[in-house]
Amino acid sequence: MHPYENISLFTSGLLLAIWLIGTHLLMLLKPVATRSFLTKFPRNQIAGQILLAVGLVWFWLLVAPESMGKLSALAMDLGEFNKAKWLLRILVPVALVSVVISVKDFLAVRALGVVGLMVASPLLESAFLKDPGSRLLVPIYAYALLTASMFWVGMPYLFRDAVTWATANTKRWNLLAIIGLGYGVATLVCAFAFWRAY
DSSP states (O other), X not given: OOGGGGOOHHXXXXXXXXXXXXXXXXXXXXXXXXXXXXXXXXXXXXXXXXXXXXXXXXXXXXXXXXXXXXXXXXOOOOGGGGGGHHHHHHHHHHHXXXXXXXXXTTHHHHHHHXXXXXXXXXXXXXXXXXXXXXXXXXXXXXXXXXXXXXXXXXXXXXHXXXXXXXXXXXXXXXXHHHHHHHHHHHHHHHHHHTOTTO
């Protein structure tokens, strides 16, 4: 079994709830600092380099050789593409260095998209074929993250536009924060009420 298959719905739900509640509480309690961070984030080169490294190292571990002991724990069966793993092991580090050197605009957003794509997989795996209908809170978030992440990688200026739209109006900002907080609280309640056995 792949390690992703061992992640329980309760664990992923709890982590997702903590993330949602924490970030959206921050939006409500520290709106000026949060808005400032999000506005500057797309052009934050250091954050972009760190996030890109995290995303690409994570991806590299999925195609790592089986002979690397614990580093091979995340290695996945790619089916028809297993024969291309050796090529991916070379291309991923080359891509990391090339992107960091050549991409100056919106690197942080693109890198966030890469990490988002990686995070979605364990979330989806934890809810796969589980009984409680409330489990859909996890895959709904995961699919929304997947969709957003693909746009962030391919059209990162949309992140900037979304931040501009969200920060332009205080009521809108607070409403978005409350919706996210509510989703996090619902996920937390479901995790403790229904997902402990899963």
